[in-house]
Amino acid sequence: MAEATAHRLTTELAVGGMTCAACVNRVERRLARLGDVNAVVNLATGLATVDHPATVAPGTLVETIERAGYTARPRAPEPAATGEDTGTGEDAPDGERAAERHRLLVTAALAVPVVVLSMVPAWQFRNWQWLCFVLTAPVVTWSAWPLHRRALRGLRHGTATMDTLVSLGVAAAFSWSAYALFLGGAGDPGMVMPMTLWPADGHEDAHLYLEAAVAVPLFVLTGRHLEGRARRRTGADLRALAARTVKEVTLRENGDERRVPLELLRPGDEFVVRPGERVATDGVVVSGGSALDLSLVTGESAPVDVGPEQAVVGGAVNGGGRLTVRATAVGADTRLAGIGRLVARAQADKARAQRVADVVAGHFVPAVLAVAVTVLGFWLGAGAGPGAAATAAVAVLVVACPCALGLATPTALLAATGRGARLGVLVSGARALEALRRVDTVVLDKTGTLTTGAMTVTGVTAVPGGIGAEAAIRLAAAVERDSEHPIGRALTAHARRGRDGGPLPAVTGFHATPGSGVRGTVEGRRVEVARPDGPLPAPLADALETAEAAAHTAVLLRVDGAAQALFAVGDVLRPGSYRAVDRLRRLGVEPVLATGDREAAALAAAAALRITETHAGLTPEDKAALVGRLRAAGRRVAMIGDGVNDAAALARADLGIAMGGGTDVAIGAADVTLVRADIEAVADAVALSRRTLATIRANLGWAFAYNAVTVPLAAIGWLNPMVAAAAMSASSLLVVANSLRLSSWEPGRGRPAPARGGRRAGARR
Missing domain, CATH: 3.30.70.100 (Alpha-Beta Plaits)
Incomplete structure (x- = not known):
């Protein structure tokens, strides 16, 4: 690609x-x-x-x-x-995996008797060593052949890898055992070899290392088999996303319906989604209504109600009624495909520590080969027997394991980015995770980020003894139905929700006065919706004062010239904004509100969320400058926004976070995208990043510590090659298993963080 x-x-x-x-x-x-x-x-x-x-x-x-x-x-x-399995670049087909399992089972059947006979002297019958030799030969040749082949291929290209170390170790152990059997006296019929997990003293040329020759391939093949299964599990979340696409869709043409492959669907085509089916692709509902389960797309567990003219996302499950949908995007242009691309690219990234580890690993194998040769020469020069010298050198070759270094970061990223995608958090890569972990200040846009971004009726106050609140909203919505003003749309939507989407009364004589309001005749009554002016009845005057204090817009309904009701309309806070800001504080991250909205609206939102630093009336350039000042003051800043006006600030921040429902410009400038329309996902992202980086550090720490301890032990002759092989496989499995814990990570509520050097909130503007 x-x-x-x-x-x-x-x-x-x-x-x-x-x-x-x-x-x-x-x-x-x-x-x-x-x-x-x-x-x-x-x-x-x-x-x-x-x-x-x-x-x-x-x-x-x-x-x-x-x-x-x-x-x-x-x-x-x-x-x-x-819609196909994401897989991995090296994921073997089913046939190859079956062949690997077969090779492992045969190796185990041949190797286990050799290990048992070699380690239990009481079971060593006459000529037992020759039976072990016969069983070992196919393990060293056929079972270990993939290791030998890769080692030879590397040598042809002048390179050495872990397979080089293992191949040399197996060949050395088998060659020494063959020498001992045929020339060293180990082939005597009555020969008995004592049980030990430690190397022999080296003065007995009759000592055999057949158990090491079979145990090394057995442990390596077992480790890689389990490691492969675990690595496939780390990509399960991404494969689950890919599996949300369907293979066939019910296409609707000229009133007829027919099942066709998904590949034939084109933008503009209409398709049917029956109860229980998945929405085939992104689109807009033409007819019908239902509740959609978007949990695997956005991370939200609550079903979302949809109706005509509302957008739907491919992969969502239709939980109720029948829908007819007009496709707006297909194939690689769908939202689900975009999520898959973002996650896959994030998994290809590397943390800074992993880049250092890769450089170290590039020199690791040649260094181990040099150490093994040095150990062999040292023990021979020190007067040790050839057996002990060869054993120490083989143990060094076998125990050295750069696998864990290579798996430390990618397995953790596979698990974390997949889990993040299911929680509705898309991270662009390891660098974004590192930046997210260090963030101590979050600059929050208001409109569309902390708020819903749409005008909503927040209060209805009717005059006592009048027509009542229900009739008031019905008449106001009827006259506003033909208005394009956001306040008119908010009143209409509010009335339709209350009437379950039923029809509104007809209006005649509709007239709109710019900057003032609308009027018309509904059911024989003269209805006017306009800005309040002049004296108002006491309940409506109190409601007007409350609306202005909350920075909401107040509109007055007059029926036949008499004031009947007052509506408060405004952009309300998202339900999750309160919890999100509180959790960010508990994580030690200070929220800062920056908005282009008027000061009264900004201060009202900040007061509701207990945000102490507020900046209102900002232009896009002002937002970017604010981010620059915060960074110059030594803060590590994340910017959260959803619009074109936020793009410059998103790009300038240490970390840009975009709302998934925002503009393409904002999403393109961001490092993290929140797929679900829940600002609390920001706190989830911070907590996930910290857990992921802690897991990566633990993995790398173990990988370096393992080699720092085991290689010297093998060099001084304190490790049997069989034990060394088991330790080598266990190290890689431990790293993968530790990373897998991220796949089941759940967001917590956060704990209060320690004070950050007494830093005070910035000045209120």
């Missing part, structure tokens, strides 16, 4: 044959030699994301990777757009 940008291309390649972080580093370095080529290779997904000039053909990239000793092919088209 290639994507062009200003004479440059971004190409994704599926890379095969990588086994450790050293492989990742080698592929990245080989591609970088092409000149002006930047590559990010992900061990967990087997994908290489390459940014390169248009003059460098994708075929050249494939050839470069193949010359480095690996396989490569262009990645298939966007999975989320086609």
Whole structure:
């Protein structure tokens, strides 16, 4: 898959044959030699994301990777757009996985008797060692052949990987055992070998290491099998998103309905969604009404009611009535496909610590080979027997494991970004996670971010003894029905919700006065909806004062010249805004309100949310300048917005966070996108980023500590090669298992954070 940008291309390649972080580093370095080529290779997904000039053909990239000793092919088209399994770049087909399982089972059947006989002297019958030799030979050759093949391929290209270490270790253990059997006296019929988990003292040339020769391939194959299963689990959330697309759709043409493949659906076509079915693609409801389950698209658990002229998202489940939908986007242009792309690209990114680990791993394997040769020479020079010297060298080769280094970040990112997508939080990559974790100030836009972004009737006050509130809203909505003013639309929508979408009375003699209001005749009455002026009855005067204090717009209803009701209309706070701001404070993040709205509206919203720093009446340039001043003061700033006017501030902040329902410009300038229309997702994103970075640090800490401890132990002869092989496999499994915990992470309520050096809120404007 290639994507062009200003004479440059971004190409994704599926890379095969990588086994450790050293492989990742080698592929990245080989591609970088092409000149002006930047590559990010992900061990967990087997994908290489390459940014390169248009003059460098994708075929050249494939050839470069193949010359480095690996396989490569262009990645298939966007999975989320086609509905197919996302998979990973190196995910083996079912047939290959079945062959791997078969190889593992045969290896276990051959290896277990060898290990048991070698470690339990009481069961060592006459000529037992020759039976073990016969059972070991196919394990060392056939079972370990994939390891040998990759090691030989690396040597042909002048490289060394983890497979090189394992292959040399297995060959050395088997070769020494064969020498001991045929030339060293270990082939005597009555030979008995004592049980030990430690290396032999080395003065007995008759000592065998057949158990190490079979245990190393067994543990490596077992570890990679379990590791592969775990890595596939980390991508389960993304595959679940891709699975939301349907294969067939009921197309409606000229009143007829027929089932067709999804690929035949085009923008503008109408399709039917029956109860229980998934919405095939993004569109607008033409007829019908229902409640949609959007939990796997936005993370919201509550069903969303939809009706005519309302937008629907592909992948949502129709929980009720029959819908007819007009498609507005298909294939790669759908919202679900966009989510899949964002998550997949985020999983290809690397944390800063992982980039350092990859560089270290690039020099790790040659260093281990040098250490093994040095250990062999040292023990032989110190007077130890050939057996002990060879055992120590084999243990060094086998125990060294750069796999855990390569898996530390990508497995955590796979799990975290997939889990974030299901929670309605899309993170662009590891760099965004790192920035999100360090944020201590969040600049919040008001309209569309903290508020719904639409005018809503917030209060209805009727004159006692008059027509009543229900009749008042019905008459006001009837006369406002033909108005395009936001206040008129709000009154109409409020009345229709109260009447379950039923028809409103007809209006005649409609007239609109710009800046004043509208009037008309409804059911024989003269109805006027306008700004309040002149004296009002006491209840309406009190309601007017309350509306103005909340920075809401007040409109007065007069019927036949008499004031009957007053409506308060305004942009109300989202239900989750209160919890979101409180949780951000508990996480140690200070909220700052920045809006282009008037000061009264800004102060009212800030007071409701207990935000102490407020900036009102800002232009887009003012918002960007505010972000710059906060950063200059030493704060790490995240900006949250949804409109074109927020794009400059989003780009200037340490981290930009866009509301998923906002403009494409705002989303394009952001590092994090909130798919669900719930500002509380911001707190979820901060908490998830901190947990993810903590998991990555723990993974890398374990990977480095493991090698720092086990390699010296093997060098001084304190590790049996069989134990070393088990430890090597366990280290990779531990890293993957630790990352998998992120897949089931649930947002908490946060805990009060320690004070940040006595920082005070900025001045109120």
